[in-house]
Amino acid sequence: MTDPLDLHLSAQAQAITDGKLKISEVITATHDRIQNRDPALRAVVHLSDSDPDSDGPFGGLPIGIKDIIDVNGQPTRCGSHAHTGESAEGTAIQRLRAAGLTPLAKLATYEYALTGPAWDQPNLPARNPWNIDHITGGSSSGSAAAVAGGLFRAAIGTDTGGSIRAPAAYCGIVGLKPTHGLVPEDGCFPLSPSLDVLGPLAATVEDAATVLDILAPETRALERLDQPIEGLSIGYARDWFAHDPACDPDVLRTMDDAAATLSQLGAKISLVALPQYQRLETAGCVILQAEAWRVHKDRLAKDWQSYGKDARRNLMTGAVLSDAHVAKARAIAVRFRDAVDQLLGSHAALLTPTTLSPAPKFSDFEDGPVWTAMRTLPFNMSGHPAISVPCGLARNGLPLGAQFVTKHHQEALLCQIAQAFETATVPLGTPTGLQQLKTKTGAE
């Protein structure tokens, strides 16, 4: 018999409505899982002991929240010794509560959603449930570890350059970055406001769609699930990554398999060309660092020593950027948005990998931050919705993710395509690291 915690959120809610499951049983079972698994996963940084918000249709079911988002009665640390104080929770958390989802835990984040993993934050970095010697990716590190580790069916994260999608890919779960501006950002500490997006990480596309429909009711993503994708045109941006020296051969293999799977589902796959990637990443970094500098410079002036060393050195880079740099970067972003819109005029969606490798080892970061190749940041620059869905395992047993992109505000179509792909793909199964967790809870 399936453990109730491993049912979709909607199935758990139905079981509560039907009287087959009590919310108190779910909360107790969630606490038990956290107690058993989190000492090794290190996903949870604060656990609430308040009563569940059981009035809405989801009956009080638990959800995890990235610790840069304020939740009433719970501390917000932003993964930093520099951050103190609480603010009032914002619209997104209020919508979750109104639907009957309980923000039960605050989940680990890279410091101020910036760079990681780091060992000088208030909490040690979250670990990948597929192999705890590997990172989760970030910055929604705890959200990904908690969902992949079975602590929550869904968690809320933020995505400025891939911080929902990349950890979702590394941890073998679904990560959905909605259209920029769709989900209200109030109550969330900003990193780069023109790029920041709040959205769900979830065990399945259905769970992600469920949460998105709560965060942005106008989306109505659930209504499009379980519909065929036969006849839809999907542009496969193969040349955007296949010749990158950083591309792991397993990524190319699984992405070609993904295109084949979509074709078997009746989608029309064609190769498409996107603008040169490296220039986009540079432009995105300029925008992100310039905006993050504006957010943090007064805090740094008062107390730079309280920031972790990687975070403060990252933030201070923004001081060197001029208005001319930022204006050029924004012009590149606009041109990229136009190029994507043009492709999406003749294709329902685009297909790319989320990351170009599986999750690196913690040991790779011992001497400082390491650049990891992804294909996420340009879609923050363009504002398009994007979703990462598991597409297979690398030879080292770690998950990889395929990324789909649709027009602005077409999250329902995005979920339809992603779920069709998910359903046609062999499930990854239980994270192999969960066996490791039972025997190994020490340092990396």
Added chain:
Amino acid sequence: MTADDFEALLKQAGIKLPPDELHAALPAATWLLGMADELLADEASDD
């Protein structure tokens, strides 16, 4: 960009770093500035 240049930029924002911290932060800032300058030059040739 020299360490003095970087120090001056940070001081404009009211940030005073000891020399060891300044030099630790300098490589990433220099790298970003170089990339951003390349972008400017590249973009100029596009326009």
